[in-house]
Structure formats: structure tokens, C-alpha cells
Amino acid sequence: MRTIKVNAIDSTNSFVREFYEGNINFEPVCVRAITQTAGRGQRGSNWLSKAGENLTFSILYPQKKLKISRYFLLSATISLAVLKVLQGLEIPNIKIKWPNDILSAKKKIGGILIENIVKTEGIVASVIGIGMNVNQENFDDLPNAGSLKSITGKNFDLDELLNRLVHKIEMDLNELPNRKSTDILEEYAQNMFRLNVVSSFSSKEEGNFNGIIRGVTTEGKLNLEIEDGVFKTFDLKEIQLLY
Numbered sequence: 230m231r232t233i234k235v236n237a238i239d240s241t242n243s244f245v246r247e248f249y250e251g252n253i254n255f256e257p258v259c260v261r262a263i264t265q266t267a268g269r270g271q272r273g274s275n276w277l278s279k280a281g282e283n284l285t286f287s288i289l290y291p292q293k294k295l296k297i298s299r300y301f302l303l304s305a306t307i308s309l310a311v312l313k314v315l316q317g318l319e320i321p322n323i324k325i326k327w328p329n330d331i332l333s334a335k336k337k338i339g340g341i342l343i344e345n346i347v348k349t350e351g352i353v354a355s356v357i358g359i360g361m362n363v364n365q366e367n368f369d370d371l372p373n374a375g376s377l378k379s380i381t382g383k384n385f386d387l388d389e390l391l392n393r394l395v396h397k398i399e400m401d402l403n404e405l406p407n408r409k410s411t412d413i414l415e416e417y418a419q420n421m422f423r424l425n426v427v428s429s430f431s432s433k434e435e436g437n438f439n440g441i442i443r444g445v446t447t448e449g450k451l452n453l454e455i456e457d458g459v460f461k462t463f464d465l466k467e468i469q470l471l472y
């Protein structure tokens with residue numbers, strides 16, 4: 230797909246979304262910013278990334294009326310594509326922290342923000358925003374953040390890494406309609422951070438409590454074993470993994 234490099238913009242997600250508004254027929258496109266002045270994360274957070282040291286990009290991907298109920302399969306496919314590219318570069322211990330934080334050695338090295346363009350017929354396009362911490366060495370205000378450099382001690386070529394990520398994502402998205410959802414969910418679960426171990430959670434309804442991550446539902450809800458043999462599912466708005 231075509232990649233456009235821009236110097237400074239507010240947010241690559243906002244940029245490609247605006248680009249879509251005037252273009253009904255389009256090919257997938259990737260927009261990468263050297264720096265974002267208002268990078269956005271999940272749950273309304275900011276995405277902070279030093280200019281020129283990391284990757285911040287968004288892919289605008291046309292969908293053929295994707296059902297909203299299949300949205301998480303898309304999200305899981307993106308997380309797994311990123312994970313596989315990083316594993317191919319021998320970055321250690323890559324995990325997906327539900328729903329789609331990318332961790333290496335327990336540090337958050339990447340974040341994914343997918344925003345769908347929904348019409349009455351379903352999802353007609355997806356904006357897939359990815360922030361990857363690559364060569365930045367210090368994350369003073371973000372104690373849980375890390376980068377490929379802070380973990381491996383090596384510098385990475387940003388253009389080459391972007392090409393690998395975009396290529397893998399495009400291939401896996403094209404393959405998505407042919408894949409069984411149970412296979413995707415199983416592969417996702419196998420790569421989850423803190424799968425099958427007791428973890429602490431915080432939820433609006435129940436305060437802080439312990440549970441064991443056992444996987445995800447087709448809709449992307451977190452499936453927790455909250456007592457022996459007792460399971461409960463939670464969506465992103467309802468719960469946070471503390472550690």
C-alpha cells in the first residue's frame with residue numbers, strides 16, 4: 230500500500246479519517262507522522278512519542294461491510310500481526326495486554342487505536358493507528374513504557390520496520406475473511422499477557438479483585454475466572470488490569 234510521510238500533524242488517526250470523508254472509493258493508505266502534536270490513545274489518553282525516534286502511523290483500510298460483531302477479530306488480527314513482526318526481529322517476550330497493548334519484557338512498547346467508520350450497512354472503513362516505541366531511550370513520565378532500543382540496546386531502521394509492519398498487516402487483513410474466528414481467538418489467547426495466572430483487576434462495579442485471564446469472547450470481552458469454575462466477562466469500559 231502507499232505510504233505518505235508527513236512532518237507534524239495533530240494525529241495520524243484524525244488525519245486519515247478526514248482524508249476518508251471526501252473519498253468514497255479508495256485503496257488502503259498509510260500515513261506516518263514524524264511527530265504528532267495531539268497523539269491519541271485508548272480510554273481518552275494521550276500518546277506521547279519523541280519526534281523522529283519512533284513510529285506513529287495510521288492505516289486507512291476499506292472494509293466490505295464488515296459486521297460490527299466481527300470487529301474484535303480485526304483488532305486481534307492487527308495485534309497478532311504486530312506481535313509476529315516483532316518476534317521475527319527477535320524482540321524478547323512479546324505479549325498482548327488485553328485488548329491491544331503490545332508488551333516486551335513487561336514494558337509497553339506499542340499501542341493500537343482502531344477507529345471504525347460505521348454506516349447503516351456496517352463498518353465501511355477502519356482507521357488503524359499504531360504507535361511503536363522504537364529508538365526512544367527514556368520515558369520519564371511513563372514508568373511502564375519501553376522501546377525496542379531500551380529493551381535490546383539496538384537501534385532500528387524506522388522505514389524498514391514500518392514496511393514490515395504495514396506489509397504484514399495488509400497480508401493478514403486480506404486473509405481475515407478466510408480464517409476461522411475460533412482460530413484467531415485461540416491464537417490471540419495464547420499470546421495474552423498474564424494468561425492463566427492470578428492477576429489484580431479494578432472494575433467500576435466490583436472495585437479491586439483478583440481473577441485469572443482465561444481468554445476472550447468473539448466480541449473481545451475479557452473472560453475471567455473470578456472464583457474456581459466461576460467465569461465472568463468484562464468489556465473495556467468495565468475493567469482494567471492492574472498488574
Ligand SMILES: Nc1ncnc2c1ncn2[C@@H]1O[C@H](COP(=O)(O)OP(=O)(O)OP(=O)(O)O)[C@@H](O)[C@H]1O
Pocket residue numbers: 270271272274275276277278330337338339340360362371372373374375
Ligand atoms: N509512547 C508511549 N508508550 C507507552 N505508553 C504510552 C505512551 N504514550 C502514552 N502512553 C500511555 O500512558 C499510559 C500509561 O501507560 P501504562 O502502560 O503504564 O499504563 P496502563 O494503565 O497499563 O494503560 P492502559 O490503559 O493502556 O492499559 C497509558 O494510557 C498509555 O497508553
Ligand SMILES: O=C(O)CCCC[C@@H]1SC[C@@H]2NC(=O)N[C@@H]21
Pocket residue numbers: 239240241242243265267268269270271272274276284285286287329330339340341342358359360361
Ligand atoms: O495504547 C493506546 O492507548 C493506543 C495508542 C495509539 C497511538 C497511535 S500513534 C498513531 C495513531 N495516531 C494517534 O493519534 N493514535 C495512534
